[in-house]
Amino acid sequence: MWMIALQRSLILCLTLVIISLLAFLVPYMSGGDPVRTIVQSRVGDMAVDPAAVEAMRVHLGLDRPLYVQYLGWLWNALQGDFGYSFVSRSPVGPEVARALVVSFTLAMTALGIALAVALPLGTLSAMRPGKAIDTVATFVTQTFVAVPEYWFAPMAVLVFSLYLGLLPSAGWEGPASLVLPAVVLSLRPLAYFTRVSRAAMMDVLQAPYITAARSRGLNMNQTVVHHGIRNGAMPVVTLFALWLAGLLGGSVVVEVIFAIPGMGRLIYEAVVNNDVPVLQGSFVCIVALSVLINTLADALYILLNPAVRIRHVH
Amino acid sequence: MSINHLAPSAPTILEPARRTEPSTVAQAIRFIRQRHWSFAVGSLLFLTIAVLLIISPWIIPHDPAAQSLLRRLAGPSAQHWLGTDHLGRDLLSRLLIGGRFSVVIAAVTLILCAVIGTLLGVISARTGGLVDEIIMRVVDLLISFPDVIVAIFMIAIFGPGYTTLIVSLTIVGWTPFARMARGLTLEINSREYIRAAEVLGCTKTFIIFRHVIPNAIRPIAAISFLRFGHKLITVGGLSFLGLGVQPPNADWALMLAESQAYAERAPLLVVAPGLAIFLTALSVTWIGQGLEMKGRNASKAAQ
Numbered sequence: 001m002w003m004i005a006l007q008r009s010l011i012l013c014l015t016l017v018i019i020s021l022l023a024f025l026v027p028y029m030s031g032g033d034p035v036r037t038i039v040q041s042r043v044g045d046m047a048v049d050p051a052a053v054e055a056m057r058v059h060l061g062l063d064r065p066l067y068v069q070y071l072g073w074l075w076n077a078l079q080g081d082f083g084y085s086f087v088s089r090s091p092v093g094p095e096v097a098r099a100l101v102v103s104f105t106l107a108m109t110a111l112g113i114a115l116a117v118a119l120p121l122g123t124l125s126a127m128r129p130g131k132a133i134d135t136v137a138t139f140v141t142q143t144f145v146a147v148p149e150y151w152f153a154p155m156a157v158l159v160f161s162l163y164l165g166l167l168p169s170a171g172w173e174g175p176a177s178l179v180l181p182a183v184v185l186s187l188r189p190l191a192y193f194t195r196v197s198r199a200a201m202m203d204v205l206q207a208p209y210i211t212a213a214r215s216r217g218l219n220m221n222q223t224v225v226h227h228g229i230r231n232g233a234m235p236v237v238t239l240f241a242l243w244l245a246g247l248l249g250g251s252v253v254v255e256v257i258f259a260i261p262g263m264g265r266l267i268y269e270a271v272v273n274n275d276v277p278v279l280q281g282s283f284v285c286i287v288a289l290s291v292l293i294n295t296l297a298d299a300l301y302i303l304l305n306p307a308v309r310i311r312h313v314h
Numbered sequence: 315m316s317i318n319h320l321a322p323s324a325p326t327i328l329e330p331a332r333r334t335e336p337s338t339v340a341q342a343i344r345f346i347r348q349r350h351w352s353f354a355v356g357s358l359l360f361l362t363i364a365v366l367l368i369i370s371p372w373i374i375p376h377d378p379a380a381q382s383l384l385r386r387l388a389g390p391s392a393q394h395w396l397g398t399d400h401l402g403r404d405l406l407s408r409l410l411i412g413g414r415f416s417v418v419i420a421a422v423t424l425i426l427c428a429v430i431g432t433l434l435g436v437i438s439a440r441t442g443g444l445v446d447e448i449i450m451r452v453v454d455l456l457i458s459f460p461d462v463i464v465a466i467f468m469i470a471i472f473g474p475g476y477t478t479l480i481v482s483l484t485i486v487g488w489t490p491f492a493r494m495a496r497g498l499t500l501e502i503n504s505r506e507y508i509r510a511a512e513v514l515g516c517t518k519t520f521i522i523f524r525h526v527i528p529n530a531i532r533p534i535a536a537i538s539f540l541r542f543g544h545k546l547i548t549v550g551g552l553s554f555l556g557l558g559v560q561p562p563n564a565d566w567a568l569m570l571a572e573s574q575a576y577a578e579r580a581p582l583l584v585v586a587p588g589l590a591i592f593l594t595a596l597s598v599t600w601i602g603q604g605l606e607m608k609g610r611n612a613s614k615a616a617q
Contacts, residue, residue, distance in 0.1 A: 011451055015455055026467075026470075026471060142352075142596070142599055142600065142603055143596065145540075145543055145544065145595070145599060146543045146547075146592050146595035146596040146599050147592055148547045148550055148551070148567070148570075148588060148591045148592065148595070149547075149551070150550065150551060150554045150567060150570055150571070150588075151570060151584070151587075151588025151589075151591060151592065152588075154570070154574055154577050154584050154588075155584065155585070155588070157577070158577050158578065158581065158584070162577075162578055188544075241458075242457065242458050245458040245459075245460075246458060246459070246460045247460070248460075249460050249462075249463040250460025250461075250462050250463060252462050252463070252466065252551070252555065253462070253551045253554060253555065256555060257574075264462075264463075267463065267466060267467075268466065268555060270470075271466050271467075271469065271470040271557070272556075274470075279467070279470060283467060286460075286463060287459070290458045290459060290460075291455060291458075293458070294454065294458045
């Protein structure tokens with residue numbers, strides 16, 4: 001058990017080193033001279049003075065060897081200091097942290113909606129295969145994955161904001177503005193959760209302990225509530241973590257459409273404005289978080305499921 | 315039980331060899347009839363869309379790029395069946411031609427992902443040890459990674475372009491295939507005929523290509539079809555953000571992005587391109603679903 005934990009944390013560290021190296025090299029990989037880019041961002045459209053570029057290079061310490069620069073950058077990054085945004089001139093660290101909170105709220109709401117619908121739907125359809133509820137579940141799993149969010153979002157805005165005037169069409173003020181984006185974002189995870197929880201529940205209902213519970217005189221609903229759900233929900237936990245990690249930065253389109261100041265929009269705008277420090281900071285943070293979330297989910301899975309735990313020990 | 319060799323054997327009547335192979339068409343029909351109905355419906359729908367996209371340059375009523383500011387945001391008429399957009403371009407023509415880039419990009423990406431993922435997964439499972447460990451840890455790392463973000467970073471570094479798009483979506487996209495192919499291979503590995511092949515002295519490469527991959531191909535094909543919609547929507551999302559297909563070209567997602575502001579005045583401008591993406595994604599998902607209904611036992615073992 002401890003060996004696995006140790007091994008996992010080593011891999012975690014190695015990953016972070018590789019990712020930080022990649023992020024550090026972003027300005028060098030894109031071809032241009034990073035110092036020139038910085039000076040250009042200060043002077044706007046005016047011509048860049050070569051002497052100013054050299055002065056800036058020395059001032060920023062970019063004339064030192066690359067590995068010294070990397071170690072210095074890494075040391076600062078570990079303390080949450082990724083430099084200053086080219087555009088807003090404010091420190092990148094707090095900016096990323098603010099965006100992460102927003103994206104986390106949005107992702108958790110969306111996944112909460114997905115889970116609240118998918119778990120009962122998947123469970124019920126597994127209990128009554130071929131019946132009406134199963135048809136609904138199949139329809140959901142097939143249709144919802146095919147809905148592009150950049151189509152569903154404007155249509156939802158059209159109906160609920162413009163025609164009915166119930167919800168705000170964009171922005172990030174209060175819970176009301178959370179509803180539309182979260183619902184739009186929840187469609188695809190909802191489909192996958194339904195699919196997985198149905199399949200898992202199907203398997204669980206075949207298990208001997210379900211037959212045992214039934215033969216003790218419990219009816220179907222009692223059996224599922226007491227014995228089925230906890231085991232059937234197991235694969236969904238893993239999937240939930242995967243989606244949480246994915247949505248932290250992966251909801252770019254929805255965040256751009258609804259003007260939500262989250263991680264996705266931060267990255268998108270950094271790309272559009274060629275804002276290298278923001279790109280680096282958000283890249284490192286997102287990868288670190290997604291790796292961390294997945295490692296935690298694995299740990300949780302092992303802790304919850306004794307069978308897996310035993311298999312891992314041997 | 316013993317056999318009495320002296321007993322007179324019953325005269326055997328030899329049937330004339332009448333086993334003719336059924337025709338290809340009959341085989342295809344039989345294949346389709348064995349599947350779930352969604353396979354047939356999905357195939358039909360997707361074939362229609364594909365044919366329309368292929369022949370669109372010759373059947374479109376107007377030049378999809380021709381602007382006419384006098385006729386901007388016009389409703390449906392005899393001349394423009396679906397009306398025009400904010401620059402007076404014919405919606406029907408743009409709709410017919412607008413899926414070419416994204417569907418091809420999505421398909422190419424998906425094939426690359428499936429091939430690379432399957433190979434790495436099979437190698438991982440057949441080799442085991444350190445190779446297996448490394449490949450699977452890389453999969454663990456990448457599988458949770460949002461492909462949109464990777465694509466945006468790649469585009470930020472290397473600039474927009476179809477190659478960048480395909481490469482960046484493949485970097486993350488191969489991982490589910492690798493995980494699945496590994497699971498399938500481990501299952502196939504425990505079968506008798508693999509033991510038999512090993513005892514007969516077949517090489518590792520031979521076993522992989524002769525026994526493992528042919529047996530794993532059906533469930534992997536099903537998953538490929540199921541993931542196509544996701545790829546198509548991702549490519550569209552990047553185009554929507556202005557990082558995929560570039561503006562002079564007509565593209566469904568790009569059309570959606572351009573007509574956002576006019577959604578209230580001309581809802582059809584938003585409804586139609588989205589519906590096109592949705593139907594394309596749905597039809598391929600149905601194909602995958604139909605394939606999976608039959609081969610479910612094989613695919614379940616991989617999870």
